[in-house]
Amino acid sequence: MSDDLVITSGGGTRVASDDLLVEAVRLGAIAGSAADWAARAGVIGRGLALVGLEAEPGAWNGLEPDRALTRAGYFLDHAADRADRLRRDLVEAAERYGETEARIARLWDLGARLGATIFMPTVLGIAAPVVAAMTGVAVLGPVVGVDTADLARRVLADPTTLRFVRAAGGAVDELVLTSLGVPAPLALLIGNRMRAPENASVILLGAAAAGLVGSTTLVEGPVAVRRADTAPAHRRTPPPAGVGEVSRRIPVAEEGTPQIVVERYGEGDDARFIAYIGGTVTFEREPTTQPMDLTNAVAGVEEASTLPVDALLPESTAAGERAALAALEAAGATADSPVIVVGHSAGGTIAAALAAGDEVNVVAGYSFGGPVGPFDTGDTPFLSVEHADDLVPTLGGAAQEEPAGRVRVTRSAVGDPADAPIPAHALRAYRETGALIDASDAPEVEQFTRILTEFTGEDPGVRTEWRVERVGASG
Structure with missing residues (x-):
């Protein structure tokens, strides 16, 4: 279990931990405060010059306030610039992370659609022994001391499983179209407009049609x-x-x-x-x-x-x-x-x-x-x-x-x-x-x-x- 939060915002363009986002806000506040104090130092220096006190002999016991204020303003401006640049770097890092996440999601989606069309025979060939193996584990697991319920929970929580499920939700239509003999390029073209909600529409339409002959499965009321x-x-x-x-x-x-x-x-x-x-x-x-x-x-x-x-x-x-x-x-x-x-x-x-x-x-x-x-x-x-x-x-x-x-x-x-x-x-x-x-x-x-x-x-x-x-x- 982790207490780390990852936050996606800006229409999916920024992905960052909450700590990173908080630090970006703090750096923005530091930049603003430093710039404000730099401006105040400039106002004070100009005020001293206006009344002729910036360098009056003996007035400051050997100190030179005008030069000190100038140096302070310089370093404060420098600090404000550094803090703002670091803040922008953090935000840019979050945006690049968001772009990478979106790119990975698109690749998973494309992979699922290709797998459901071009590689359908291979997918089905692999799926059969995998299903058989999982069935065997479910049946024989308790006999040989394997906690099958715990194994199932771990598989369902695995990040690869979750990415596959998210992508596969929109690939069911390509699988069906290819199995009906539709050429793979055409199936991909049609399926690109069919996401999980559209596939759910097709399922509910089938359930409604079955309802005409007495079935009640998935029929709303x-x-x-x-x-x-x-x-x-x-x-x-x-x-x-x-x-x-x-x-x-x-x-x-x-x-x-x-x-x-x-x-x-x-x-x-x-x-x-x-x-x-x-x-x-x-x-x-x-x-x-x-x-x-x-x-x-x-x-x-x-x-x-x-x-x-x-x-x-x-x-x-x-x-x-x-x-x-x-x-x-x-x-x-x-x-x-x-x-x-x-x-x-x-x-x-x-x-x-x-x-x-x-x-x-x-x-x-x-x-x-x-x-x-x-x-x-x-x-x-x-x-x-x-x-x-x-x-x-x-x-x-x-x-x-x-x-x-x-x-x-x-x-x-x-x-x-x-x-x-x-x-x-x-x-x-x-x-x-x-x-x-x-x-x-x-x-x-x-x-x-x-x-x-x-x-x-x-x-x-x-x-x-x-x-x-x-x-x-x-x-």
């Missing part, structure tokens, strides 16, 4: 939202103090508990809202009354698709997104009400979809472990916290271009896999990272605490908790 019975009608709550605090207010993804929390600050036309959206509760293939499931997760990623398929699907948006909008409306929000959206896992996907859309007036967003890469959230301030050893944020695929308002914070959350399928994805782990973000002085992340403070004000808000159900589903 309407949702109903009601106030949780355990929540007081007007529960007062203090404003969140920072990024760590908003992560602690996200509902835990457990069956039978509220999936959405809404806080209202202010009254009437001045009302502002924060919506907290929990993650996936169940991974059942068939939709159930629990809307935070696999169907919602796939439909959530599909929200970023550019394919015009909404009219062909049973529901045009994921259950979780419709539930969040319904909960906000029930809590008193209108289309013009300023809203901050916060979510973990699939809840982060919903937060990104709302920030990218126009159904609600989102002024800022916070995602913890959500696959938000393909969502164009534009200039809206959006903080995406992603663990380097968490598989889930990679499932949305890579962004074609990082939105200008997005800041991505990453860290290695789990050194040795704990007792969980993807331990780095646990909300507990993201809450720890939120606390580290609050302790950082990097201006790129400090702005998200300032946004909360200015948005909520000092007065307590009203908290409501909401239960959501998918209507007409079994289970």
